[in-house]
Amino acid sequence: MREERYDVVVVGAGPGGSIAARTAAESGLNVLLIEKNQEIGVPVRCAEGVSKRVGDFVRLPKECIATEAAGARIFSPDGTCVELSEKTTQRRLAEVGYVLERKLFDKYLARLAADSGVEVRVKTQAVSVLRNGSFVKGVVTKDAFGDTEIFADVVIAADGVESKIGRLAGLETRIKPADLEVCAQFYMTGVDVDEDFSEFYLGNSIAPGGYAWVFPKGERSANVGVGIEAARSKNGARALDYLKAFVRRKFPKGRVLGKIFGAVPVSGPIKSVADGIILVGDAARQADPLTGGGILNAIEAGRIAGEVVAEAFERKDFSKDSLREYEERCKELNESLMKMYKARLLVSRFSDKELNRLARSLEGVKFGELNARELLKELIKRNPRLLTSLAKLFLS
């Protein structure tokens, strides 16, 4: 078997992996980034919505942005609409988010990594981990030429929801069906959507334990999808069946140009370091359990991972205790995700009647900011009995 040696090997060239690799390389480390697919960013398994906070981490080139949203509309089962926009906030300038072109965005992030000196290898899959006692010491990769042992002092596993590397390294990464959203999405054209707004549709017959979304992509096209809790798929109905029903009602004249299927971990974060290894992004279950959004969190965690690994090299200490600094610095993010997990447990069990009541309670509200947390705070204030268990978490 061939053998190679790097300081750091990063598995998975999604947003988390590329940012982690770039950050580590910027401190002078010799970094290899591997991606099992033949093209970075393809296939897209994402609705591509992201907050404008992404600009705190990377400067976005125009071609990575499909549309800019001025707001979001959330529809309860009876059609009551809660609008989050400039009109309904105290802020003058509503800064909601972008709908990305992830195909280009993921490639752009990998290019930034390559420009910082990272070696990027596509169509290369990590199939097992190399160990020395309790320490992970690299990975075995498979590509068109066979297997290679890649030795490294640290492995950063950013291998997404299907992550195997963490489990192979002995971390507990199993997800129970109740903590997994399974999703189906159509890329549609010929749909009449308000290009300024992302839309979310709630209801137990629309998407049990999840929601349906319509994210505009410009020129009468949109990502239209449904995510449902894996444990609540009734009578064998799959996310695709719910999506087909939604599309029949909402866009009977639309045409489907693309279909994707995927899953989002909504368990909240797990233990993500062991001797010689750090998990990042969906692999560390860092997607937001309430909204399912994981791009920004993967980027934030990726940057922290890269920084912590660089510091571990200064100390020449790659033990779990040394790398635990990563969990320390992710603490604020992780605590916020655990709160969203608790909110999800409650909200995803509401009946349609309760969801309608919640939506109606927000009539005329002026929000402080435009995000799910702010929305929850207003809901708690207006529905203290229904949401009593969340008050301590979000209002204190």
Ligand SMILES: Cc1cc2nc3c(=O)[nH]c(=O)nc-3n(C[C@H](O)[C@H](O)[C@H](O)COP(=O)(O)OP(=O)(O)OC[C@H]3O[C@@H](n4cnc5c(N)ncnc54)[C@H](O)[C@@H]3O)c2cc1C
């Ligand atoms: C249908 C759907 C819609 C979504 N919509 C949104 C949204 O609108 N906004 C949002 O913020 N989030 C959304 N998400 C979640 C978001 O896509 C993820 O949270 C985000 O991509 C996580 O980034 P990551 O870098 O951790 O992992 P990923 O982006 O999943 O990247 C992991 C990479 O690792 C590679 N890989 C896996 N195993 C190996 C291996 N053994 N060897 C080499 N490479 C490997 C994969 O091919 C992949 O490229 C959605 C998810 C789904 C499924």
